[in-house]
Amino acid sequence: MSEVEINLGSRSYRIMIGSSLLDRAGELIAGLPVGRQVLLVTNTTVGPLYAGRVAASLEGAGLTVTVAEVPDGEQYKSLASTELLYERAFSAGLDRRSAVVALGGGVVGDLAGFVAATYMRGVPFVQLPTTLLAQVDSSVGGKVAVNHPRGKNIIGAFYQPSLVIADTDTLSTLNNRELRSGLAEVIKYGIIGDEQFFTWLEQNLPQVLALKPEALAYVIEQSCSNKARVVEEDETEQGARALLNLGHTAGHAIEALAGFGRYTHGEAVAMGTAVATQLGVQLGRLTLAAADRITGLLRRAGLPTTVPAELAGADLVAAMHGDKKTVGGAITFILPVKIGQAVIHPNTAEEHISRAIVAART
The missing domain is CATH 1.20.1090.10 (Dehydroquinate synthase-like - alpha domain)
Structure with a gap:
């Protein structure tokens, strides 16, 4: 495993890169200053592959997990999808210390990050990128957004994650x-x-x-x-x-x-x-x-x-x-x-x- 540090003062965080890291997600996230409730956001493609493993790891570390799946596709990086995720967060009882965890590619990361940035004016956010594009780019740097019919990523914010976990094993399932x-x-x-x-x-x-x-x-x-x-x-x-x-x-x-x-x-x-x-x-x-x-x-x-x-x-x-x-x-x-x-x-x-x-x- 290797690490890259993003040095941004109080918003600094680590990018962890290596094999079998999804199974360590629970211990790594539980070590952050977060509450016990977690909203795990994924999509209908990645969820069946990895959501069970990640949820088991989180629960094994004493966290309570609510899994929210959105359809797969850029067109679902929308305000309509944020409404659905806000509803899941409210229903699950997430408070201001509860973490939103993004499990998927760039669309999931951007969407979940936007929800994390705006729910209760901002809750902890963790990225678990599962595509090469997300691991090398969209999960790093704190840009979160949704699309509008008149432009891509027009509605968004700068909101840094608390941690990025890049498990290279997930790349084997990419087409x-x-x-x-x-x-x-x-x-x-x-x-x-x-x-x-x-x-x-x-x-x-x-x-x-x-x-x-x-x-x-x-x-x-x-x-x-x-x-x-x-x-x-x-x-x-x-x-x-x-x-x-x-x-x-x-x-x-x-x-x-x-x-x-x-x-x-x-x-x-x-x-x-x-x-x-x-x-x-x-x-x-x-x-x-x-x-x-x-x-x-x-x-x-x-x-x-x-x-x-x-x-x-x-x-x-x-x-x-x-x-x-x-x-x-x-x-x-x-x-x-x-x-x-x-x-x-x-x-x-x-x-x-x-x-x-x-x-x-x-």
Whole structure:
């Protein structure tokens, strides 16, 4: 087992990474300053696989568990789902010291975290991420949210967990598409701030795709360490933390226009990264050689790097105006400028974005 510490003063917490950690969830959570009542939030896919084990571990540590399952899918990360979870929390008698525990991927973590942040103005929150994407990205850093028909993650908060438990054994039950989806966020860390990690991924991607335990543990630890450095510098995204949104400006627009669920979050981020890469080349900020390395690694990971023709460029640009980084109607992009470095590019001209989308269609 390895640990990564997120140092945020009174909001500091540990990310625990290793095998068979779900069976230790009870002792680890009981060691936190939490009450005896726990709301365990999962979905209809993950619940049958792991909820029984986690509930048994929690109960073995003297905690009382209420399991709440939501349907699986991005479309259920909604205010309607929060209403259902609030009702379960009230019915179970959760008070201000009771913990909300998220068992699942990014949708479950975001949804449960939003409930934890808003129920009784905030109760303890623990993440048990079961997908690669959640273990390397969405469970870390304290962003919690639900979607609105007009935008992804528009309704949310910054609310740090008390603990993150990443059990690498859960990755063995991921389908190939979900595993590859998580690699979009992994590759992102190399692009924006860790050239050595990017090169390691180029050299060791087959071991990661083959679920070699040592490779997976290294990927998760390095990704979390990279994210930790950024979050510690800028917890509420007033500056440098925006770099973590590489690929997300166009990616969120692609998700919304295509209909949530058609593409995984990682697939949309990969396409969005391709758009940002083309934009960087067109603006003279990124060399063609570096662009080829970025799109090449994404493709080797089995991720899409071409924007579907049926998604009109004008519609995508219009959707980007709803992005949280848009200020005063001006679209902000995160641009890679070399392997291991990205910059925040505010006031990005729509014609430049449109040309980048065209370039990313081939």
